[in-house]
Amino acid sequence: MQMPVDSALADWRARALDFEREVKRAIIGQDRSVRLLLIALFARGHALLEGDVGVGKTTLLRAIAHVLGGNFARVEGTIDLMPNDLVYHTYINEHGRPAVDPGPLLKHGETLATFFFNEVNRARPQVHSLLLRVMAERSVTAFNREYYFPHLQVFADRNRVEKEETFELPAAARDRFLMELNITMPAERELQHALMFDTRFFNVDALIDDLRSGVLPYAELNDIGAAIQRHITTTATVEHYALDLCAATRAPADFGIAISGVDMGKLVLSGVSPRGMGMLMRAAKVAAWLEGRAALVPEDIHAVLNETIAHRIFFTPVYELRRADMVTALMQQLVDKVAAP
Amino acid sequence: MAALALATSLAAAAADERIITRLDIEQPRSFGYHIGDRFSRDIKLELRAPYVLDTKALPAAGRFSEFLTLDTPRITSSARDGATSYDIRFDYQVVNVGLEAASIAVPHHDLQYSNGQEVLKALIPDTRITVTPLRAKDDATLAANTAPAPRVFDATALWACATSLVLSVLGLVFMHGRLPSWRRARPFMLAFDEVRAAQRRGWRDEDYTAALRAVHRAFNATAGRTVFADALTEFFHEHPAYAGLHAPLTEFFARSRGFFFAPGVVHDERYSASELAALVKRCCDVERGLT
Incomplete structure (x- = not known):
């Protein structure tokens, strides 16, 4: 588009x-x-x-x-x-x-x-x-x-x-x-x-x-980067969606996320930090800009979600041992279960 | 009926041997009778003249005891050498049998004779026969009844018809989503309800938003995950029944994206209530397998 x-x-x-x-x-x-x-x-x-x-x-x-x-x-x-x-x-x-x-x-x-x-x-x-x-x-x-x-x-x-x-x-x-x-x-x-x-x-x-x-x-990247962040608009709907995605990393069960054989209430030790939430949005806006869009859509968030979010999620020790499997399943479920609009 | 010959010469208590020169009684066999069986008791009587048998005094036909009936006695007679011989036959039928085998009495008869002045009697004594019911014992093994079943009432066919009818009615109810629980299992039908409700509320901004969200929820429920515009191809691949709606559904996602994410920037032309209801109705038809 x-x-x-x-x-x-x-x-x-x-x-x-x-x-x-x-x-x-x-x-x-x-x-x-x-x-x-x-x-x-x-x-x-x-x-x-x-x-x-x-x-x-x-x-x-x-x-x-x-x-x-x-x-x-x-x-x-x-x-x-x-x-x-x-x-x-x-x-x-x-x-x-x-x-x-x-x-x-x-x-x-x-x-x-x-x-x-x-x-x-x-x-x-x-x-x-x-x-x-x-x-x-x-x-x-x-x-x-x-x-x-x-x-x-x-x-x-x-x-x-x-x-x-x-x-x-x-x-x-x-x-x-x-x-x-x-x-x-x-x-x-x-x-x-x-x-x-x-x-x-x-x-x-x-x-x-x-x-x-x-x-x-x-030397001009800082300025143009800031301009991109200002130029790409977000609606309340997409902001709500991004917030839900981040909230789901902290309380996945609240969003109907379930992983086979995992006690979802005990899976996550720490979800996405506020710094991570900001970085997700910064990256997503650049993704939108590169796609030629002036407004952020969920697909722009998806384009950077895994790479900006996954390494900020920390599991409880028993599940951290299976981090690779857990993080893959959780990231897929984030996209599948959190709805937008 | 095979009779067991039992010749008995008895002197009646009231008879005089000088009057009765012969009295032979052939009693029936004493066993092997079922309900409906017939048997006889034959009597040969010879009386010296002037004594004759009073045939009117013989027992009348009809119910003879709890278990037996008696036909009209048959009598033949002949006179010779100053005496009269009588052949008398009493025919009985077993008309009642208990639930168990039992010995029943064949009651006595009196043969009344006279010379016109004096009346005397000769006694035909009673006897007993064994009757048995026509039924198997409870622990008997019965052979299968191979007789064709009466066709007055075919319960199996009736049940089959009733079941078919009930299933047909339930199918119609299901297809039209008339039960709330089944309606919940029809995401697009629920969405259709919500679009119509939004239309009734006036189709204001918030109503339009609610209607679009309801349709998105239907897509998500159908797919089992959130369906985004860039994943429509995958949706059509997994749900080929909706492929016939490829163009209008792609259009829906484009308009929805414009409305929710880039108002005034991209294609965000709004649906009228009737347009959106018609689109969702087509999805309902696909959902119900009607197209």
Whole structure:
């Protein structure tokens, strides 16, 4: 359903879709993930990618950062990584004197556009704590002053295969991610064939370097993101629906949600937080805008529901052990049982 | 009836042997009688002249005892050498039998004879016979009655007709949703009621809202989940009976979306009450399997 939108927003939408097409030149079989990361860009939220080893998480994030342009910093999560390693590093310079340089977080100052934290769950909780502040406040204290990163967007990934010598992200840190995406390998056989036999995909550096860079002026994303939030309208009906969805994560039985073999009254320990509710709406509005709509409809919420909500729901210990099954069933029931209008 | 010969020569108490030169009584056999059976008692009597048998004094035909009837006695007689011989036959029929086998009495008779002045009697003594009822004992095993059943009243056919009639009536009631509980099982029929109620209330904004919500509830109840505009294809796939309404139902979801989510922005032309009622009525017909 096409609707007239403000001409500036229409122009930005065209650029956003151009961005999406450019990323897809290098990333195949991940259309939904690319769209969701594009939504995260314009919703100005951070994203966490999870998936098996070698499914393309890092390549996808590198492609996003490259096409977006701007300054980019990257750090690898390791067990001995400490917060200071993100802020500065010390070394003996060419004159034989000790020297201190800004770390990856501070190196680009306010122009840092993308901070990519690879294997985030291998870092210690101290590092998570610093990351938590950076994501929430886009600032950090170092060298006796505050550093601000107004355009910063954090992308992190973790593989779900290895759990040894890893540190699960605390709930507070996970709640600060706008989205948590599950990346899987392409199911289509022809795409698997391309990844296996098309030599273009063998050299990731060349593949990404071949993409255009700076397709979106990252420094303007904050403004355009705010404009999108103002422009996309919501009616009382859709607001009521969104509130019901979030309420259902806290009290699913009240909405007739039932999962076989589960005591629904004892399933949920904590549902969607107010921050999560706001992030859901921010992402949904961007989804509507990308679809060319000026008004939010339930399908826009559905488009981002799983990725913005699921990681904010925490189950009681007995059910947390079966989290993957529980969260899948609960998210499906949310859409099926909560009515709109 | 086979008779057991029992010849008995008895001297009647009142008879004189010089008068009765012969009295032979053949009593019936004493067993094997059922209701309706007939048997006889034969008497041969010979009287010297001038004594003759008074036939008018013989017992009359009719009910003879609780169990027996007696026919009119048959008498033949012949005279020879100063004596008269009589062959008398008493024919009986068993007309009553109890529920169990029983020995019953065949009562005595008096044969009255005279010479015109003196009246004498010869006694035919009573005897007993055993009668049994025509019934099986309670613990007997009866063979199946293979006789054709009387066709005066065929209960099975009557029940079949009555059942068919009741089911037909119930089917009609169900199809038309005349019972509240069945109406609840017909989501579109309930929605139709609510649309009509909204129409009666005046079709104001709140009435129109309630009517559209009622139709959405019908879709949700039919599908077993919330049906959204972008999931209509799936709905038609799961409920192909509604495929004939593809265009109007798609139109409904478009108008509803405009009304609820983007008023004044997208296609939000309102239905008139009659338009919406007609659409829901078509859904009702599909729901009832009429189309």
